[in-house]
Amino acid sequence: MYSSSPSNMDNISSLSITETSYLGDEKHDDDGQIKRTGTWQSASVHIITTVVGSGVLSLSWCFAQMGLIPGIITLLFFCFISLFTSILLSDSYRSPDPVYGTRNSTYMNAVKATLGMQHYKLCGIAQLSGLVVTTIGYTATTAISMAAIYKSNCYHQHGHHADCRVRNNPLMMMFAIIEIFLSQVPNFHKLSMLSLIAAIMSFMYSTIGIGLSIAEIAQNGIGKTSLTGIPIGNGLSGMEKMWRIFSALGDIAFAFAFNFVLIEIQDTLKSSPPENKSMKKATTVGILTCSLFYTMCGVLGYAAFGNAAPGNFLTGFGFFDPFWLVGFANLCVVIHLLGAYQIIAQPIFAFMEEWSRKRWTKSKLITNNYTLVGLEFSLFRLICRTTYVILMTIMAMLFPFFNELVALIGACTFWPLSVYFPIQMYISQAKIPRLSYTWIFMQVISLVCFIVSLVAAAGSIRGLVNSVAVFKPFQAVS
Template identity: 70%
Template sequence: MHNASSISIVSNEFLPDEKFDDDGRIKRTGTWQSATAHIITTIVGSGVLSLSWCFAQLGWIAGIITLILFGIIMLFTSFLLVDCYRSPDPVNGTRNYTYMNAVKANLGMLQYKICGIAQYGVLIGVTIAYTTTTAISMAAIKKSNCFHKHGHHADCHVGNNPFMVTFAIIQIILSQVPNFQKLAPLSIIAAIMSFMYCTIGIGLSISKLIREGMAKTSLTGIPVGKDFTGEEKMWKMFLALGDVAVAFSFSFVLLEIQDTLKSSPPENKSMKKATTVGILASTVFYMMCGALGYAAFGNNAPGNFLTGFGFFDPFWLVDLANLCLVIHLIGAYQVLAQPIFRLLEDWSRKRWPQSALITKYYTLGNVKINLFRLILRSTYVTLMTTIAMIFPFFNEFMGLLGACTFWPLSVYFPIEMYISQTKIRKLSFTWIFMQLLSLGCLLVSLLAGAGSTRGLIASLKIFKPLGSVS
């Protein structure tokens, strides 16, 4: 316990003994390893669980090609993006602390505003979707134990709202971590958890294959028949493309992660190493989860392949996988929320530079507390949780939002910024190649957006506010 005398007020955010970088900010201490943890935490989200379903829609050929292709595209565009952290020179230029700052420095104010809408729109959307997804996983653990205790025919339906509130309380506490640099331990834990639940899913798939053999699969996915029309297959394939695109999307926080790296070796060099390891590891896990899940369940692969293993055999292992997923999303939420907190706090400091509420820091033992940070971040978490509780179909909307923002944030802006910064000649081979790549990814986003819109309309027909039940 600390009494009142142990609390002191610090006028400035930085303590006297802290070291600073060339730009006057606290010296960055991040390494390529910590950046890799942030990247894996962001990429390997709950979307990995739907990849076996994506394989069922696309089939073996298109499924494998799609995963490999998206991995290569994301690696290429990420390399372009990390070279835009400093402008105009990628090693000695001026730092761009955020994605939006990089767009502003290279492409001007109009595209800066468009980027802001896309980037913070998807970040807000993902934090809401993670609230919903985590609650469903928490509920799945309770349901599993209920079925194991009372039998599979027992009424074990569970309301998701209490779990959303629990998740919100945890996030309010964790959101007081001041910035990305302080999140490294949480990201490392979250990255380990993502590998754990992926590994459990892979292990369960292999076990099912050994016991029951390979399920009915196809080179082209679910065949068209009287119960599954060609039009329905087309829409499902579009939706699967969107799921894969969203599963690989992480560019919207890439420069924010890069801003945590120490300047020696050069940030872009360390970030390229981190990006390569992060995307390669994620692609391997994606391929194993998607392919083995499809082999185990065949054309009847569920949307979340962990739920397809049932509640009995072995129920505790599925519970462990869901628990790992919950811990992972707790960390991933913070990685995605930090850019939002930073934007709001930086704007507030500029708007009210003399405000004592914003500028004063209180020390409680070894912890610095800022009342404005406490109020702002707690309000954000509470608001996002409320939206998640009111709109239980939000995951469908997230699919639409992700499909719409994949092209601009992951492909268009990185390519256009790199062209502008390196002054690539118009109509040169490199310029034409990049424009064709951008056009192809735009087409994928449009198709995925169409499939997600159709799913959203269907969800609206059965919409029940505050009625999220697992």
């Protein structure tokens, strides 16, 4: 039950979690839906797959803009905020009670059940646009990593002075073809193995990056670093320095972004123990694990490259010796993003298909399923999801700007989805009185994060405008 105590921080733990026995049979849950079998371990894997993504590749660049100490403080700030609001959000999966209430299988449904239709519409705009931009960013990032694999082998075979440039568009098309096949996985519940493989790959390329950074430091010493990052001067104005810091804030925000699929991940958990209890454990394990890797990648990557840290720190080690290790690390990035793309895209697919079923209730194209070689097959799913992957690939060809896209994604999704809605839903469910200490504390957190999102958005938009000014569409080359 909810606590009625309004005046202190104890309200944060006032949503009790109790073990309970649920009605249902061997194949169905208490609400009549197909029985869910997920555990906190599988949810942790989904979280790691989603969080440890392409954002980790830009962290050393972020440290170069901010400096070592400010970079670490910023990482810890986002870690705390992400963990805090994720714990709050996990109690919104069932409403009005976090244990006995009705299931909300999507983030948008949780917002509608708790905050009403107006917030539901705003959440839909924020979540779906954020997810769409993320899939575009993943497509562009994968092409960069695929190009790095080719260049490593090319330089090894033809020498360091060979022209090993490669166009990104064919690589994006290859990625899209694979994603079209993977997108036929019907829902989150069938993604566990793909997510596990992707999580393993994310750990592998992060570990390789850390190892290469240590080797670089051992061989050449610590790069040129400073407490405030790249110093003003030598072509870098104070204004440009400020914009870069803003963009770096967006990059780090993106690195911790996963709240927009938290409810969908929680919907894979079995009913006993209560989903919110399992999700809080999964969130804590997932975010703390990711934060440890992020700190190591950011600190060691910055120490290795100093203020010259590149936007993608794996490509900063060159394409020469050990060429095979750099190539393998980038292959891990590709495999990871193949799985992460599906984790991100599933809420979009579910929304499009649910909307279509409600709009055209009698259409056989939408409602009919077929069995092909023992597998369930939907013609509408094939058409709908294939069209989406193709459209996102075209957009990635138009805007293949890695750092700018990462910053924009983080800026657009961080405050509304990772802070505002979780806090507002908790306040509503726990009935936190207005102007109480808990209410004020949460509103201050929300305001601070809103300001961070605004400055990050400004920096990323400026970076995109500058890149677009000198870029020719469909002509990206790595």
